[in-house]
Structures are given as C-alpha cells and as structure tokens.
Amino acid sequence: MMYSEKVLDHFSNPRNVGEIEDADGVGEIGNAKCGDIMKMYLKIDKGIITDAKFKTFGCGAAVATSSMATELIKGKSIDDALKLTNDAVVEALDGLPAVKIHCSVLAEQAVRSALSDYYTRQGIDPLPIVGEIKEPEE
Ligand code: FES
Numbered sequence: 001m002m003y004s005e006k007v008l009d010h011f012s013n014p015r016n017v018g019e020i021e022d023a024d025g026v027g028e029i030g031n032a033k034c035g036d037i038m039k040m041y042l043k044i045d046k047g048i049i050t051d052a053k054f055k056t057f058g059c060g061a062a063v064a065t066s067s068m069a070t071e072l073i074k075g076k077s078i079d080d081a082l083k084l085t086n087d088a089v090v091e092a093l094d095g096l097p098a099v100k101i102h103c104s105v106l107a108e109q110a111v112r113s114a115l116s117d118y119y120t121r122q123g124i125d126p127l128p129i130v131g132e133i134k135e136p137e138e
Helices: 005-012 060-073 078-082 086-092 098-121
Strands: 025-030 037-045 048-057
Touching (some): 037 060, 048 078, 060 086, 060 098, 078 098
Antiparallel strands (some): 025 037, 037 048
C-alpha cells in the first residue's frame, strides 16, 4: 500500500473543510507545477487559534495534509502554529510517498500564509514573524 491508513482516512473524510466567513486570517497558496491550490481560514482569539478550516483544490495528499494541518493547529497558540512544519504533518499522517512531500509543504505554507494575513490585518508587518511564504517548487 502506497498510502497510510491515516492519509486515506483524511482524504476520504477530511476534517475542517469549508470557509470561515468572519475569519481573522485567510491564506492561499498554490503550486504552479501541479496547479493545486489551498485556501486556509483561521479564527484567532487572544493568540489562540480557535478554529481552522480549509478548501483544497488539489490531489488527495493535498487534501489529507491540509486536513491534518488544521487538526494540528486547532486550539494551539500562534507560536505553535508557526512551528508547524511539513515534516510534522507528514509524521502525523504516518508518512507520504516522496513524490507527494510537496503537498505537505503546501499545507505548511497555507497555515503561514493565513497567519501572515492575520498580522497584516492587525497592522503588523508579518515578514519578521512569519517569514516569506514560499511556493513549493516541485
Ligand atoms: Fe500538487 Fe499534491 S500533487 S499538491
């Protein structure tokens, strides 16, 4: 089996799909090569991510990684969410095939992009906090 049970589960039954209308931060990231796009919505209260939803137009691994990423950051502080790496998402899913690692980078960057938007809305320059948002290259 190429995909773990967890990947298949989060692909067929993704958590936190949808939009948050009054989101405090919205991020979007795409990958020019595969054409996949991820949109991430965050609700943030006193530095805590109280809700996270996503919409992913993309491959199964992109759906599974964005689903897992929202699960991993919900209820966590912004600082913890900023520490979320694609490796942590892959690990939580019990692994991904090498050719699908870039999908997890998309999920990591979608979270960062939404946090970046959150700071911008607060009138705070996100760059020193969030860093540059990078499109995964492969
Ligand atoms: Fe591009 Fe999965 S193939 S995000």
